[in-house]
Amino acid sequence: MELTELTITQAHEGLKKKRFSALDLTEAFLDKTNNIDKKIFSFLVVTPESALSQAKKIDDLILQGKKIPVLAGIPMAVKDNILVEDIRCTAASRILETYIAPYDATCIKKLKAQGAVILGKTNMDEFAMGSSTEHSAFFSTKNPHDQSRVPGGSSGGSAAAAAANMCCYALGSDTCGSIRQPASFCGVVGLKPTYGAVSRYGLIAMASSLDQIGPITKTVAEAKIVFDVISGKDPLDSTSIKYQVSSIKYQVSNLRIGVPKEYFAKGIDPEVEKIVKSAIKKYEALGANIEEVSLPYSTEHALATYYIIMPSEVSANLARYDGIKYGYSKVESRKSKVESLLDVYLKSRAEGFGEEVRRRIMLGTYALSAGYYEAYYLKAQKIRTLIREDFERVFKKVDVLMTPTSPTPAFKLGEKVLSPLLMYLSDIYMAAVNLAGLPAISIPCGKVENLPIGLQIIGKPFEEDRILDIADIFEKSNNF
Ligand code: GLN
Numbered sequence: 326m327e328l329t330e331l332t333i334t335q336a337h338e339g340l341k342k343k344r345f346s347a348l349d350l351t352e353a354f355l356d357k358t359n360n361i362d363k364k365i366f367s368f369l370v371v372t373p374e375s376a377l378s379q380a381k382k383i384d385d386l387i388l389q390g391k392k393i394p395v396l397a398g399i400p401m402a403v404k405d406n407i408l409v410e411d412i413r414c415t416a417a418s419r420i421l422e423t424y425i426a427p428y429d430a431t432c433i434k435k436l437k438a439q440g441a442v443i444l445g446k447t448n449m450d451e452f453a454m455g456s457s458t459e460h461s462a463f464f465s466t467k468n469p470h471d472q473s474r475v476p477g478g479s480s481g482g483s484a485a486a487a488a489a490n491m492c493c494y495a496l497g498s499d500t501c502g503s504i505r506q507p508a509s510f511c512g513v514v515g516l517k518p519t520y521g522a523v524s525r526y527g528l529i530a531m532a533s534s535l536d537q538i539g540p541i542t543k544t545v546a547e548a549k550i551v552f553d554v555i556s557g558k559d560p561l562d563s564t565s566i567k568y569q570v571s572s573i574k575y576q577v578s579n580l581r582i583g584v585p586k587e588y589f590a591k592g593i594d595p596e597v598e599k600i601v602k603s604a605i606k607k608y609e610a611l612g613a614n615i616e617e618v619s620l621p622y623s624t625e626h627a628l629a630t631y632y633i634i635m636p637s638e639v640s641a642n643l644a645r646y647d648g649i650k651y652g653y654s655k656v657e658s659r660k661s662k663v664e665s666l667l668d669v670y671l672k673s674r675a676e677g678f679g680e681e682v683r684r685r686i687m688l689g690t691y692a693l694s695a696g697y698y699e700a701y702y703l704k705a706q707k708i709r710t711l712i713r714e715d716f717e718r719v720f721k722k723v724d725v726l727m728t729p730t731s732p733t734p735a736f737k738l739g740e741k742v743l744s745p746l747l748m749y750l751s752d753i754y755m756a757a758v759n760l761a762g763l764p765a766i767s768i769p770c771g772k773v774e775n776l777p778i779g780l781q782i783i784g785k786p787f788e789e790d791r792i793l794d795i796a797d798i799f800e801k802s803n804n805f
Pocket residue numbers: 453454455456478479498499500501502503504531635752
């Protein structure tokens with residue numbers, strides 16, 4: 326087995342037993358990236374110097390006979406909307422092309438405290454807006470299973486890097502599926518935590534009431550390791566919550582699984598439906614009780630609600646990129662005529678933001694403007710409550726919900742990028758989860774013509790442990 330194929334636990338054991346050093350491990354990942362990222366394009370920035378010097382520090386600790394935490398010396402990648410001190414952080418946008426992060430995000434601080442080795446920053450859709458990584462201002466990432474296809478988005482760089490063994494694990498962010506959908510397209514595990522479980526401090530905000538950081542890993546056990554490290558209350562994020570890791574080991578026997586009937590209706594690829602249903606059958610064979618449930622608001626109205634609330638928050642969050650405070654500025658260009666302060670704002674934003682970002686800022690500004698606020702934003706907030714109540718009702722009867730992560734396998738590069746509506750539709754099974762703030766995981770559950778398919782398991786708030794345990798049982802009973 327190559328070093329880059331090891332799980333976190335295997336690599337940790339190898340380091341402890343001195344079968345290889347942290348330097349060997351880091352070099353193996355850097356070599357791999359050097360060799361194959363020319364074709365996959367998952368990294369925006371690779372940081373070999375700081376990675377190797379961090380690995381060396383861990384090797385010194387091991388030589389001194391010190392006990393090392395499980396993530397020490399393990400190489401990982403970070404989505405480029407999460408700040409890592411002194412490293413360029415662009416959110417895949419021209420407007421932040423030269424921005425150097427002045428501090429570490431809280432999750433990065435926690436990982437560094439464990440001795441994590443950061444290999445670099447991964448490609449994404451600009452400001453996390455998209456489902457294919459094609460909205461990156463720099464280049465598109467390719468799906469390692471089929472390079473003519475997208476890796477999913479917006480954390481496509483992180484998912485592709487993990488799937489192609491260019492990192493041991495990666496971090497992503499999920500506002501409406503951006504961890505789960507690329508994990509599903511690339512055949513890896515993606516956990517979107519409960520809103521508030523992981524601090525958002527140092528995450529470049531897209532839609533603050535929906536954004537969450539989470540792990541993208543090769544196995545479920547690894548997602549749990551990383552989640553346990555990054556979760557918890559942070560005084561720098563008032564929406565974060567003290568997290569109690571449960572000591573219960575959840576089992577499948579007598580587990581009540583809800584299968585929302587609306588998630589298997591029109592629009593789903595029949596092959597995806599077959600594979601996901603047979604995964605659910607497998608749980609039944611393992612002793613779970615399957616029950617059909619209904620989530621009327623969550624399916625019918627989730628996407629429309631998301632595409633009002635998200636752009637509204639986007640329009641407010643992205644107002645800070647004004648050509649003065651951060652990054653790209655038309656003031657710097659002496660060639661073009663900038664006539665007034667307003668002109669600086671307008672020109673910097675028009676040139677710094679890509680088309681999809683501009684579209685969402687305009688939609689959000691419209692939805693929030695006087696006269697329209699009640700009709701759009703306020704109405705959407707009311708429907709958001711109904712969506713949350715949909716879940717509260719079914720979670721009285723069942724312990725978890727199972728659905729496909731995405732209605733189709735990875736689509737072709739270029740297939741949806743010119744049609745925003747088609748692209749938005751690919752988020753259909755994920756939007757309600759973010760609107761209700763629930764935890765959900767996507768795990769590989771089969772393949773259609775060599776393309777991975779994801780099973781989404783949705784849990785009650787703060788029941789990450791339960792969905793991780795039962796996902797782990799499925800993973801161990803299968804071989805894909
Ligand atoms: N596809 C979603 C969108 O375009 C992804 C958002 C996200 O999770 N970052 O809004």
